[in-house]
């Protein structure tokens with residue numbers, strides 16, 4: 001199955017599959033070389049070497065201008081990697097999420113300093129928006145940027161931040177004007193070794209590199225501002241408009257992997273005198289899984305096409321794609337577990353792994369309820 005694609009996209013998708021085969025982890029979480037919950041630097045370097053990370057950052061491999069990858073390409077990268085290796089997929093995506101604010105809104109100096117390093121896998125990036133008291137309501141964020149000299153000092157906390165506390169640089173969203181919600185937020189590029197910045201890892205259901213950060217008077221100057229002071233919320237939303245459909249692509253890749261496993265298993269497994277797939281209820285479940293996965297894929301690539309063509313409905317379509325694809329993947333993975341029976345819950349089974357991986361995307365980068373709110377607002 002798959003949406004009609006032009007030759008270049010098909011060739012790119014084949015190239016991703018070839019590169020993915022060279023990455024030395026499996027779709028289980030037993031293989032990664034880092035401790036669970038910590039950044040896997042060896043994997044990031046490998047993603048850089050085989051060319052997958054540079055594909056996310058055009059201009060780094062060919063010395064051309066540093067620029068965004070087309071949304072369609074970002075989605076192809078995430079969907080195809082997710083089918084075979086969610087660990088590699090997530091490592092790649094988080095480099096993008098942490099670095100794109102600089103690529104889209106940063107200064108030439110910030111881009112030159114960090115983008116090639118992130119593309120090679122040598123520097124680890126992170127996007128730090130969420131706080132203990134500001135999650136879904138991100139405009140309520142309270143990490144204080146207090147004026148100091150010609151810059152600021154940052155005081156406060158960020159939490160549930162992917163790649164923290166190991167990242168080499170963070171795009172941090174801080175409150176420069178109190179009481180103004182989204183209008184008084186500034187984005188800063190903060191190197192991970194700045195004095196006053198500390199953090200600790202958080203252990204999650206799936207081994208996602210993630211942590212908590214404490215800012216105790218971290219100094220930042222005008223050269224660290226990403227975009228324009230007090231307009232950092234626009235920086236965050238610009239990145240999320242691009243990355244939300246790609247979370248959908250990640251979900252579609254996982255759904256595809258679960259569906260393939262369910263088809264294979266129900267062909268092989270014999271019960272009541274024939275293969276499980278011969279039972280109408282099983283065949284209809286597979287049909288439903290396939291149909292919903294394809295519908296999710298269509299929404300994802302429609303949102304990506306809207307972004308690439310500069311269309312007026314980027315935010316609306318991105319929200320629809322993320323909502324539908326992540327909810328669909330949850331259904332498909334759960335149905336695949338059911339069709340496998342007990343073996344799917346055995347530690348180390350592909351579906352046991354996917355069952356844990358598929359849950360978080362319905363919460364991060366805006367929970368499903370927030371996507372519905374965005375859709376209702378933009379209809």
Ligand SMILES: Cc1cc2nc3c(=O)[nH]c(=O)nc-3n(C[C@H](O)[C@H](O)[C@H](O)COP(=O)(O)OP(=O)(O)OC[C@H]3O[C@@H](n4cnc5c(N)ncnc54)[C@H](O)[C@@H]3O)c2cc1C
Pocket residue numbers: 126127128129130134135136137159160161162163204208210360363364365366367369370373
């Ligand atoms: C694996 C993982 C990785 C993450 N990575 C990052 C990262 O790199 N950077 C970063 O900044 N953050 C990151 N996050 C944080 C994530 O973005 C937040 O968890 C998310 O925005 C939700 O915030 P919250 O957890 O505080 O939930 P809350 O805001 O407390 O919401 C809890 C629930 O309340 C409901 N709800 C909230 N608001 C509404 C509403 N308006 N209408 C209806 N229902 C509502 C929803 O069901 C929601 O799930 C990550 C989270 C996870 C799990």
